[in-house]
Each structure stands twice: as C-alpha cells, then as structure tokens.
Amino acid sequence: MKQSANEIIHLHHGSGGEHMTKLLNEVIIKTLHNDILDVKHDGAFLNLQGKLAFSTDSYVISPIFFKGGNIGELAVNGTVNDLSMCGAKPKYLSLSFIIEEGFSLAEFTTIVESIRKAADKAEVQIVTGDTKVVERGKGDKIYINTSGIGVVYDKAEISSLQIKPGNAVLINSAIASHGMAIMSEREGLQFESDIVSDTTNLNFTVQQLIERFGNKVHFLRDATRGGLASVLNEIATDCHLGISIFDEKINVETQVKNACELLGLDPLYVANEGAFVCIVDQSVADEALALLQTKNPLASNIGTITEEHPNKVILHSAFGGKRVVNPLIGEQLPRIC
Amino acid sequence: MKQSANEIIHLHHGSGGEHMTKLLNEVIIKTLHNDILDVKHDGAFLNLQGKLAFSTDSYVISPIFFKGGNIGELAVNGTVNDLSMCGAKPKYLSLSFIIEEGFSLAEFTTIVESIRKAADKAEVQIVTGDTKVVERGKGDKIYINTSGIGVVYDKAEISSLQIKPGNAVLINSAIASHGMAIMSEREGLQFESDIVSDTTNLNFTVQQLIERFGNKVHFLRDATRGGLASVLNEIATDCHLGISIFDEKINVETQVKNACELLGLDPLYVANEGAFVCIVDQSVADEALALLQTKNPLASNIGTITEEHPNKVILHSAFGGKRVVNPLIGEQLPRIC
The missing domain is CATH 3.30.1330.10 (PurM-like, N-terminal domain)
Structure with a gap:
C-alpha cells in the first residue's frame, strides 16, 4: 500500500x-x-x-x-x-x-x-x-x-502446589523500569539518562532454567500489572504460605528509583514487562541465580518461602525492621500494559 | 459480589x-x-x-x-x-x-x-x-x-483448494437478520414482528455434515461482516473460479426484507451470525440440503461453482436477467459484530 x-x-x-x-x-x-x-x-x-x-x-x-x-x-x-x-x-x-x-x-x-x-x-x-x-x-x-x-516442556512442573517452605525466591532483573518509562513519557519528565521499558521475551531464559533444573523450578510469574508486590501476594495466597523478602536484595536502577521518589511511587508496585519471579528448590538456588545473572547482572535471590505468616509477604529492611507488603489497592498507573 | x-x-x-x-x-x-x-x-x-x-x-x-x-x-x-x-x-x-x-x-x-x-x-x-x-x-x-x-475432524478436508467446478453452494438459513436486528435497534425502528439476530452456535450442524459427508464437504464459511455477497466474492477469489447464484433461492424473511427496503440496503451485503455457506460435491447436494433443512426449513441450494467468469459472483434473477455481485466497497453497517 x-x-x-x-x-x-x-x-x-x-x-x-x-x-x-x-x-x-x-x-x-x-x-x-x-x-x-x-x-x-x-x-x-x-x-x-x-x-x-x-x-x-x-x-x-x-x-x-x-x-x-x-x-x-x-x-x-x-x-x-x-x-x-x-x-x-x-x-x-x-x-x-x-x-x-x-x-x-x-x-x-x-x-x-x-x-x-x-x-x-x-x-x-x-x-x-x-x-x-x-x-x-x-x-x-x-x-x-x-x-x-x-x-x-516435558520436564516442567510449574504449579503453586509445588511451592514449599524453604524454596528460594529469585527475580531475573531490576524492577519498576517499564512502569516508570511509561509514567515519564506521560508526564513529560526528563532525567539524566532515559528510563527504558524492560519489555522483552523471556522464553529462552525459561527454557534454559527448565532444561537445567527440571522440576526443581516450582513456580514462575512475570511481575506485570501491580508490580512485584502484587504478584508475590497472589503467590502467597495461592499456596497458603508466607514470603519473606529482603529490601537490599531487590534491585532498582538509580534513575528509576529517583523517578519513583519524585512521583511518590513505591517501586514494588510499579509494573514490569521483562521481570519475573522464579521460585526454586533451595538446592539449586545458587546455580539458578548464576544462570539468570548471565542474562542480567541485576538478577537476585530476594527471599524465601516460609510457613510463618501464611498468605502474607513480609519485607525485611537492611536495618532489621520489617513490614507487611500489602496487595495493591486502587489504581497506581492505569493502562500500563 | x-x-x-x-x-x-x-x-x-x-x-x-x-x-x-x-x-x-x-x-x-x-x-x-x-x-x-x-x-x-x-x-x-x-x-x-x-x-x-x-x-x-x-x-x-x-x-x-x-x-x-x-x-x-x-x-x-x-x-x-x-x-x-x-x-x-x-x-x-x-x-x-x-x-x-x-x-x-x-x-x-x-x-x-x-x-x-x-x-x-x-x-x-x-x-x-x-x-x-x-x-x-x-x-x-x-x-x-x-x-x-x-x-x-479426521474426516474433514475443508480448503478452498478442494472447491471444484460443478460443486453445489448451499446456505443453512435465510440471510440478513443479524444486521437488520442491529440496525433496527440503532434506528429505533418498529416492525409488526421483531427482527431477531440469528446468532447461534453452528458446531453441531457442521459436525453432522462432516460425519455424514466427509471430504465431500469442500468448504465452509460463515457469512458475517460484509454479508453473503462479500463471503462469496472471497471464495471466488481464493479458488479462482466463478460462483453462479439464483435470486429466488436466497431466502430473506419478510420483515427483514421490508426493513432492508425501507433503509435502502441490499440483504446480500447485510451481516449474519448464524448463516453459513457450505460448498459440497454435487453428488451429496440434495442429502446435505435435507440435513440442513432439518435444522432450518429456509436452508437452500443457492447455486453452483463454475469455470465461467472466474473470480466473479453472478446473480441470476427469476426473469432470466443476471448481474455481477461485487464485493462490498465502503462500510454498510459499522460495528455489526
């Protein structure tokens, strides 16, 4: 045409x-x-x-x-x-x-x-x-x-029923960049360096995880609408277990963090498009993390599944404090995906 | 809730x-x-x-x-x-x-x-x-x-490549009722009896056709957007053959016909939701029509596939006249489905 x-x-x-x-x-x-x-x-x-x-x-x-x-x-x-x-x-x-x-x-x-x-x-x-x-x-x-x-995949056994206390909670990248890229675009914000959406295909990374670790990979979920906080809360509810995560393990790129602060947003609730949570057996946690880090150095082991505080996500700060991470209530950023 | x-x-x-x-x-x-x-x-x-x-x-x-x-x-x-x-x-x-x-x-x-x-x-x-x-x-x-x-279905061989000259062109019902039901609703028109959309599931009818006539059923297409005229033109173009249809064989319910006349619309171009074209071997045309008529007495054998006038649909009138049925150009009824 x-x-x-x-x-x-x-x-x-x-x-x-x-x-x-x-x-x-x-x-x-x-x-x-x-x-x-x-x-x-x-x-x-x-x-x-x-x-x-x-x-x-x-x-x-x-x-x-x-x-x-x-x-x-x-x-x-x-x-x-x-x-x-x-x-x-x-x-x-x-x-x-x-x-x-x-x-x-x-x-x-x-x-x-x-x-x-x-x-x-x-x-x-x-x-x-x-x-x-x-x-x-x-x-x-x-x-x-x-x-x-x-x-x-023949070897895959991904289900919330497979999640057990002691499992490691990995994430493959830093968080909040997609949501903040959209937000900056909408608000016409300028930063020293551009905030770029993390949209990408995750299929080859998942393929490698499953080929290598098989049914030791228990659960996978991309942290899109509602961000990491919402997804972890859904998982905790589905498996009736608790999730403990550690603030200093969760990576947020500097300009994304600055943008969140400027707009008063908590990066835990900001949407991602290329970040996913991967819950694995503790026995393969280090190797699985190493594999994820070959794709993205900001991949991280952010916490564990626990029998304590079932259905709840608890965030531990570097200073020993802790707080409940609630599910998203209301609407932070409409039409983010 | x-x-x-x-x-x-x-x-x-x-x-x-x-x-x-x-x-x-x-x-x-x-x-x-x-x-x-x-x-x-x-x-x-x-x-x-x-x-x-x-x-x-x-x-x-x-x-x-x-x-x-x-x-x-x-x-x-x-x-x-x-x-x-x-x-x-x-x-x-x-x-x-x-x-x-x-x-x-x-x-x-x-x-x-x-x-x-x-x-x-x-x-x-x-x-x-x-x-x-x-x-x-x-x-x-x-x-x-x-x-x-x-x-x-194992027995199904539905493809425009299977359409051959001499095949019969059947339709399972009267046409134009969906489009005119929507149009009446939009225009607030009142008729003696309501015009009702023909939306329905066609899967069991198709299942019976294929179980009984197997690969003698060559092609199926529902006559939705653009109506019967557009669908027949698509088929003619796809199989590089002509289609001859007969005006008096195409059923339009009286109140639908009246509504079309009132609004200056040609029922051939009005959308359907439960009407489909079924192209079958001439050897099973009568039996297939009989099967369709058990579901709807207005099912009809409306014409044949021909080597003459390839890529064109020709409508024959009861009085011996004929005219080319062109594909729909422009927009008759937006947002009909």
Missing part, C-alpha cells in the same frame, strides 16, 4: 469488504506472512502434540510508543511470557486489532512491523488474526489482543 | 490489585468456573492431540444488547463458528475484556452469564482470560476478544 503521511484508518477498513481486504493483504499479511497465516481461512491449522498452554491478553497501553518499545512488541512479548510462565515453549499467536477511526496508517504499519520483529526474535508465528475499526472517541488509537499456544 | 443497581466498573478493576482480584473471583470465575479456569495461572493447561484449528475475533458490536442476544453470546458463538468453519470441533476459548470505566457492573454480570450459557450450549470451556479497564471516552462500554482452539 503506497502510503502518504496523512493516510488514516477509516471505518471501512473494518467492514469485511474490499478496503479491509486491501489493508489485510498490503499491510498485515504482507508484513507477517508465513505458511500458516497465508492460508487466510477463518482460523489457522496447527499440528501440535502433548500438553499445551493457552493464554490471552489485551494490550491497552498509553502511550502506544514509549522508550524501549511500542504496543506491538509488548503484545507479542506479553503473551510469549505468559506462556513461558506456564513452563511452555511458545509456538503460535493470534493477533486481533481494535483500531480507532482516524489512526495513522503509517503508525499502524510501524506497529505491525514491530510485531513481526518481536515474533521473529521469540521464534513464534502469528497464525490467525482479526481487525476491527471503531468510531473516533470509542477507542484510543489502537488496542491489541494476542492469544497464544505453547507446548509445555 | 453484592451489587447495587448503581455499581459501576472503575479503573482500579483493571489494576492487577485487590479490586481486580475481587471482580475476577466474584463475577468472572464464579460464573465461568471449570476445572481448567480455576487453576488461575497465567495460562491454561490443555491436553489435545492431532490437527488443531486456532481462531480469534474481537467483538465491538453496538448496541451490546440486541434482540436475539448480546455481545457476550456473540463472542462465544462467533469463535465457535470460526473453528467450525475450519472443520474442527471447538473445545476451548480464551476470553478477554476491554471495559470502559463507568460500565454497569450489573450489565457486565449479565454478559458474563450469557457467555457461560453460550459456552455450555456449544459444549466449549472458557479456560483463560484477561480484564482491562480504559478511561471513559476511550472505549464503548465493553469490547470482548475470544480466541479458540478446536480439534479438526
């Missing part, structure tokens, strides 16, 4: 008629094409065997372009990561757009190109899709749903 | 925090619960073997409640039907909401209940989900994405 800078998406691009076919063929399928997608049926045909994982997420982030990424790669990475957290190898994604009338065709094309790049990087295929257009004022530029199918 | 009539959905219901957990537990999981969904992981675990079909659709219909259904059952039936059109038995759906802040909690609950009923009727399970909330004016009450996985 030859594009002029002023071209926009119209309602007729979602009509099921010729304009939609043109948008599909000349932007979406042209960019994303692969053997399965090219069949253009109402659905995709897949050959898969074994235990599968199936996940879905709608992405409504604002702004849609931010430092470190855009809504397109976020939509791929997010679902790739949800499947990874199930102990599965992500294989196939569906892709569904809800576009607001008037959205720039050039920006749409950029997003579709980012989707292709992110899918290639994670080695997944977009195999089926849908495009809807809503009137101005009934959306916000673009919303994207991705759903995904993965094949659970 | 005890509800008062005035309760609404707030941004914090999409935050990943306690309010979201409450909405999930007390409305969504409470209504939709099943063994797989109840695990509440980032994704669902499924055991499936063989050739699978995978499909996705986002539903943005306005109004969300209409005669014959609401957006919830539409979202289930639509994806069930897309999988059916692949010659697959629909098994599992994902469910993702994008809710506008301020949407009524009572209406949301009604929609979730309709989803449960439609899923039960079609014998599919909702196994994983997501809920996002966007600010007022950035959505329109509720948008729903469903993605689905089905198992392709």
Whole structure:
C-alpha cells in the first residue's frame, strides 16, 4: 500500500469488504506472512502434540510508543511470557486489532512491523488474526489482543502446589523500569539518562532454567500489572504460605528509583514487562541465580518461602525492621500494559 | 459480589490489585468456573492431540444488547463458528475484556452469564482470560476478544483448494437478520414482528455434515461482516473460479426484507451470525440440503461453482436477467459484530 503521511484508518477498513481486504493483504499479511497465516481461512491449522498452554491478553497501553518499545512488541512479548510462565515453549499467536477511526496508517504499519520483529526474535508465528475499526472517541488509537499456544516442556512442573517452605525466591532483573518509562513519557519528565521499558521475551531464559533444573523450578510469574508486590501476594495466597523478602536484595536502577521518589511511587508496585519471579528448590538456588545473572547482572535471590505468616509477604529492611507488603489497592498507573 | 443497581466498573478493576482480584473471583470465575479456569495461572493447561484449528475475533458490536442476544453470546458463538468453519470441533476459548470505566457492573454480570450459557450450549470451556479497564471516552462500554482452539475432524478436508467446478453452494438459513436486528435497534425502528439476530452456535450442524459427508464437504464459511455477497466474492477469489447464484433461492424473511427496503440496503451485503455457506460435491447436494433443512426449513441450494467468469459472483434473477455481485466497497453497517 503506497502510503502518504496523512493516510488514516477509516471505518471501512473494518467492514469485511474490499478496503479491509486491501489493508489485510498490503499491510498485515504482507508484513507477517508465513505458511500458516497465508492460508487466510477463518482460523489457522496447527499440528501440535502433548500438553499445551493457552493464554490471552489485551494490550491497552498509553502511550502506544514509549522508550524501549511500542504496543506491538509488548503484545507479542506479553503473551510469549505468559506462556513461558506456564513452563511452555511458545509456538503460535493470534493477533486481533481494535483500531480507532482516524489512526495513522503509517503508525499502524510501524506497529505491525514491530510485531513481526518481536515474533521473529521469540521464534513464534502469528497464525490467525482479526481487525476491527471503531468510531473516533470509542477507542484510543489502537488496542491489541494476542492469544497464544505453547507446548509445555516435558520436564516442567510449574504449579503453586509445588511451592514449599524453604524454596528460594529469585527475580531475573531490576524492577519498576517499564512502569516508570511509561509514567515519564506521560508526564513529560526528563532525567539524566532515559528510563527504558524492560519489555522483552523471556522464553529462552525459561527454557534454559527448565532444561537445567527440571522440576526443581516450582513456580514462575512475570511481575506485570501491580508490580512485584502484587504478584508475590497472589503467590502467597495461592499456596497458603508466607514470603519473606529482603529490601537490599531487590534491585532498582538509580534513575528509576529517583523517578519513583519524585512521583511518590513505591517501586514494588510499579509494573514490569521483562521481570519475573522464579521460585526454586533451595538446592539449586545458587546455580539458578548464576544462570539468570548471565542474562542480567541485576538478577537476585530476594527471599524465601516460609510457613510463618501464611498468605502474607513480609519485607525485611537492611536495618532489621520489617513490614507487611500489602496487595495493591486502587489504581497506581492505569493502562500500563 | 453484592451489587447495587448503581455499581459501576472503575479503573482500579483493571489494576492487577485487590479490586481486580475481587471482580475476577466474584463475577468472572464464579460464573465461568471449570476445572481448567480455576487453576488461575497465567495460562491454561490443555491436553489435545492431532490437527488443531486456532481462531480469534474481537467483538465491538453496538448496541451490546440486541434482540436475539448480546455481545457476550456473540463472542462465544462467533469463535465457535470460526473453528467450525475450519472443520474442527471447538473445545476451548480464551476470553478477554476491554471495559470502559463507568460500565454497569450489573450489565457486565449479565454478559458474563450469557457467555457461560453460550459456552455450555456449544459444549466449549472458557479456560483463560484477561480484564482491562480504559478511561471513559476511550472505549464503548465493553469490547470482548475470544480466541479458540478446536480439534479438526479426521474426516474433514475443508480448503478452498478442494472447491471444484460443478460443486453445489448451499446456505443453512435465510440471510440478513443479524444486521437488520442491529440496525433496527440503532434506528429505533418498529416492525409488526421483531427482527431477531440469528446468532447461534453452528458446531453441531457442521459436525453432522462432516460425519455424514466427509471430504465431500469442500468448504465452509460463515457469512458475517460484509454479508453473503462479500463471503462469496472471497471464495471466488481464493479458488479462482466463478460462483453462479439464483435470486429466488436466497431466502430473506419478510420483515427483514421490508426493513432492508425501507433503509435502502441490499440483504446480500447485510451481516449474519448464524448463516453459513457450505460448498459440497454435487453428488451429496440434495442429502446435505435435507440435513440442513432439518435444522432450518429456509436452508437452500443457492447455486453452483463454475469455470465461467472466474473470480466473479453472478446473480441470476427469476426473469432470466443476471448481474455481477461485487464485493462490498465502503462500510454498510459499522460495528455489526
């Protein structure tokens, strides 16, 4: 599709008629094409065997372009990561757009190109899709749903039922950078160095963890909406055990920490896109941490599972103090993902 | 969740925090619960073997409640039907909401209940989900994405490559009732009898067709957005053959026809939700039609595939005239599904 800078998406691009076919063929399928997608049926045909994982997420982030990424790669990475957290190898994604009338065709094309790049990087295929257009004022530029199918690794046994007292709680990176990148963008804040979203695909890291440590990896969860605090609280509730974490073990990059202080936000509650919690047997904690640190030096062993204070997360300070980390109440940063 | 009539959905219901957990537990999981969904992981675990079909659709219909259904059952039936059109038995759906802040909690609950009923009727399970909330004016009450996985029937060989000259073109029902039901609702039109959407699950009909006629069923496509005309044009283009259809064979219920005339709409272009095109070998055309007529007396054999006029759909009138049926250009009824 030859594009002029002023071209926009119209309602007729979602009509099921010729304009939609043109948008599909000349932007979406042209960019994303692969053997399965090219069949253009109402659905995709897949050959898969074994235990599968199936996940879905709608992405409504604002702004849609931010430092470190855009809504397109976020939509791929997010679902790739949800499947990874199930102990599965992500294989196939569906892709569904809800576009607001008037959205720039050039920006749409950029997003579709980012989707292709992110899918290639994670080695997944977009195999089926849908495009809807809503009137101005009934959306916000673009919303994207991705759903995904993965094949659970034979060795994986990821379940909150596997979590036991004494297990180590690891995290693969520093926290709070995605949320603060979005927040800085929205508020127009300038820092000495840019705060960049940590959006990335975690599937290869998870694959290595499971190949190497098998069922000694008990639980995985990415710390997205609601941040590390919310995710740890969910885990504690699900397994009816307590979690003790240590303040000085939780890494937050300096400019992220400064931005949080400036805005009065607790980094524990700020969303991440590439940070995940990994609960492992204490016997492999050091080795698993070493593996995570080969990917990111800020990976850390932040605490343990305990029979004390069931369903509660307790944060220990460097000075011996401790406090309950409550689940997020209310809304810290709407439309963060 | 005890509800008062005035309760609404707030941004914090999409935050990943306690309010979201409450909405999930007390409305969504409470209504939709099943063994797989109840695990509440980032994704669902499924055991499936063989050739699978995978499909996705986002539903943005306005109004969300209409005669014959609401957006919830539409979202289930639509994806069930897309999988059916692949010659697959629909098994599992994902469910993702994008809710506008301020949407009524009572209406949301009604929609979730309709989803449960439609899923039960079609014998599919909702196994994983997501809920996002966007600010007022950035959505329109509720948008729903469903993605689905089905198992392709061993006997099915549904593909545009299977379509051959001489094949019969069947349709399972009258056309245009969904689009005109929505249009009447929007325009506040009153007719002697109500026009009711034809939204329904087609999976059991397709199952019977394939069990009985196997690979003599060459192609299936539901005639949704863009109506029968658009779908036939897509098929003609995909198989590089022509399609001849006969005006007097295409059923339109009287009040639907009257409404189309009143509004100057051609029923061939009006969306359906329960009407599908079934292209079969001429040798089984009568039997297949008889099977479809046991479900709906308005099922009809509307024409044939031909080598003449490749890529074109020609409509023959009762009086011997004929005209090209063009693909839909522009937008007839935005947000019809």
